[in-house]
Amino acid sequence: MTDVAIVAVAQTDVGEHWSASLRDLGSEVIGQVLDSAAGIRPELMVVANAFGATMSSQSQLGPLLASVSGLHGIETFTVEAGDASGGAALRTAYLAVQSGMVECALVVGVEKATDSIASARVAARNVALDADYEAAHGLTLSAQAGLVMRRYMHEFGVGLDAFEGFSINAHANGRTNPHAMFRNALKPGVFAKAGMVADPVTLFDGAPDADGAAAVLLTRVRNGATANVVIAGSAGASDSLAIHNRKSLLSLEAVQASARSALAQAEATIEQIDLFELHDSFTIASVLAIEGIGLADSGKGWQLAADSGARLRPTGDVPMSTFGGLKARGNPVGATGIYQAVEAYMQLMGLAGENQVPNAEFALIQSIGGLGASAFTHVLRRTD
Numbered sequence: 001m002t003d004v005a006i007v008a009v010a011q012t013d014v015g016e017h018w019s020a021s022l023r024d025l026g027s028e029v030i031g032q033v034l035d036s037a038a039g040i041r042p043e044l045m046v047v048a049n050a051f052g053a054t055m056s057s058q059s060q061l062g063p064l065l066a067s068v069s070g071l072h073g074i075e076t077f078t079v080e081a082g083d084a085s086g087g088a089a090l091r092t093a094y095l096a097v098q099s100g101m102v103e104c105a106l107v108v109g110v111e112k113a114t115d116s117i118a119s120a121r122v123a124a125r126n127v128a129l130d131a132d133y134e135a136a137h138g139l140t141l142s143a144q145a146g147l148v149m150r151r152y153m154h155e156f157g158v159g160l161d162a163f164e165g166f167s168i169n170a171h172a173n174g175r176t177n178p179h180a181m182f183r184n185a186l187k188p189g190v191f192a193k194a195g196m197v198a199d200p201v202t203l204f205d206g207a208p209d210a211d212g213a214a215a216v217l218l219t220r221v222r223n224g225a226t227a228n229v230v231i232a233g234s235a236g237a238s239d240s241l242a243i244h245n246r247k248s249l250l251s252l253e254a255v256q257a258s259a260r261s262a263l264a265q266a267e268a269t270i271e272q273i274d275l276f277e278l279h280d281s282f283t284i285a286s287v288l289a290i291e292g293i294g295l296a297d298s299g300k301g302w303q304l305a306a307d308s309g310a311r312l313r314p315t316g317d318v319p320m321s322t323f324g325g326l327k328a329r330g331n332p333v334g335a336t337g338i339y340q341a342v343e344a345y346m347q348l349m350g351l352a353g354e355n356q357v358p359n360a361e362f363a364l365i366q367s368i369g370g371l372g373a374s375a376f377t378h379v380l381r382r383t384d
Contacts, residue, residue, distance in 0.1 A: 004097045005227030006216050006380070008037040009342040014181045014212040014330035016114045022049075022056050023068050025213035026110040030069040033106065033215040040217065042106035044096055045076040048089035049109070050334035052078075054124035055116040065108060075102075082128035083281060085109070086337020087236070087367025087376030090216070094234045094378075097218050104219045109335030113209035121209065128370060130242035141281075142206060144371045146198035148249050149284040153200065155250065156299040160200050163283040164191030165305025167204050169312040170280060170321045174328025176354035181210050181330030188308050207281045207325070212332030214339045229348045232362075233266035233379035235259075241373045250299075252372035255292035259366065259377045266362070266379035270294045273379070274360040275319040275347055277340040279368035280326050289366060293377075319357045322347060337367035337376065348382040 010032035012025055020028075026047070034040075045066060053059045062076030081088035086109040093105035116124045126135040129144075152158065167186055174180035186204060194202035221227045237257035240246050247253070263270065270293060278293075280286040283305075290301035295318060304311055304318055312320040323329050323343045326336060344363035346352045363380045 002098050002100060003221035003227065003230045004094050004218050005221050006229045006231065006341065006345050007040065007219050007227070008033045008217040009215065009345050010036070011179055011214040011339060011342050012212050013179045014210045014332055017112070017211040018114060020211070022052055022058055022061060022110055022112050023064055025112070025211065026061065026065040026108055027069045029213045029215040030065060030106070030108060033217050037217050040104055040219065042104045042217065043075065043102040044093065044105040045071060045074055045108060046089045046093045046105065047076065047078045047108050047110065048085040048334045048338055049078055049111060050080055050082055050085045050128065051111065051124050054127055055121065056112045061110065081374050082369035083279065083333055084337065084367040084369030084374045084376055085334035086340070087378070090337055090341055090378060091234050091236050091376050093218050094231050097220055100220070104217065106215060106217050107338060108213065108215045109338030110213040111332040111334045112211045113333060114211050133242050133244070141370065142198040142201055144243055145206065145282040145284055146201045148243070148371060149200055149282070151249050152284060152287065158302055160192045162302045163205065163287070163305065164188065165307065165309035165312070166280060166283045166286045167191055167327055169305070169309030170325045170327035172313065173322055173355055174324025177323040177329060180324045180328050181208060182324070182328045201282060205283050207327045207331040210330035210332045212330065212335050212339070214335050214342050216338060216341050216345070228382065228384055229345050230381055230383055231378055232268070232381040233262035233264070235261035235265065236374065236376045238374045239372050241370065243371060250288065252288045252292045252375065254372055254375035255289050255366065255368065258375045259293040262377040262379045266381060268362055268379060273362045273364045275322055275344070275357045275363050277322065277325065277344055277363065277365040278320060279366055280321055281331060285368060285371065288372070289368065293364070314355055314357045322352065322355050322357060340365040340367065341378070344380045348380060
């Protein structure tokens with residue numbers, strides 16, 4: 001199997017970029033990543049975006065970004081998989097390079113969530129739910145998370161405060177990430193007291209939608225060549241879009257299947273993974289992903305967040321959300337999966353500064369669309 005390496009990365013700050021458009025943010029990271037790639041020109045550009053059409057009145061981002069970034073004429077298109085768009089785009093580019101059809105591919109994630117506010121943003125986001133059986137009846141992603149979280153708490157006898165360690169850890173790591181949207185600490189005990197969004201989901205539970213763009217450049221590793229970071233495993237899977245059609249609300253089958261396949265390709269066990277960038281859009285999503293990838297048994301994933309998330313810190317035994325995750329770094333939706341790849345690359349290259357996981361060799365990143373409708377898992381490995 002041909003190795004696929006990540007050879008350059010770039011990212012903008014995550015936040016509210018009122019004065020910047022999708023084209024501005026996307027062209028900024030494209031310029032950065034190409035400048036650092038020593039003259040490498042990609043043959044393919046895959047753009048990850050979830051809600052450009054509904055939030056920013058803009059689709060066809062591939063040719064738009066190519067034309068303003070000096071890549072006119074390149075093969076390019078946009079990939080959409082809801083909140084998992086970044087992971088889907090990374091897998092698409094990986095497959096193109098790994099197959100040998102292209103030598104080099106550029107993956108760009110970009111989103112402008114602040115182009116819509118309040119109820120307009122909710123409506124724009126709801127196109128990612130089942131239109132007939134969920135959105136039409138007033139369900140939102142936050143409400144989905146509330147329903148699933150309430151069921152989990154009921155079945156396993158868990159209190160709301162058991163989840164706070166995930167958010168405390170994310171904010172602790174976000175404080176030292178210069179690109180993070182939130183760099184404030186959360187004190188133990190405030191999680192359950194925050195304003196309610198969709199009972200029991202609070203303001204300190206869900207990740208904030210944000211603007212941002214990130215990019216990674218992938219190339220083939222030819223025989224005898226060396227690369228610092230390779231994508232050792234890549235897999236995607238799907239489940240029912242509407243949560244009421246699933247066998248269990250508390251088992252994310254797409255998460256399980258994609259993680260199992262990616263780990264097998266990488267010839268790695270879950271115990272060998274040095275850091276995890278999971279899709280912590282809500283703390284219940286973190287818990288179910290932890291159980292799905294095999295870090296904990298069903299009903300026990302929350303235990304990893306004990307002691308204010310001490311085990312999840314970069315110096316803990318299961319480092320997670322090492323740059324703040326979606327919760328503190330912010331969630332630029334379609335670009336989130338690319339931010340995860342950038343952050344994992346920085347960890348494996350020893351470029352994470354105060355957020356560094358010591359001696360990191362393997363990283364697992366995972367993007368989830370909706371509340372488990374689609375999942376894309378990648379295992380990155382340092383080779384030197």
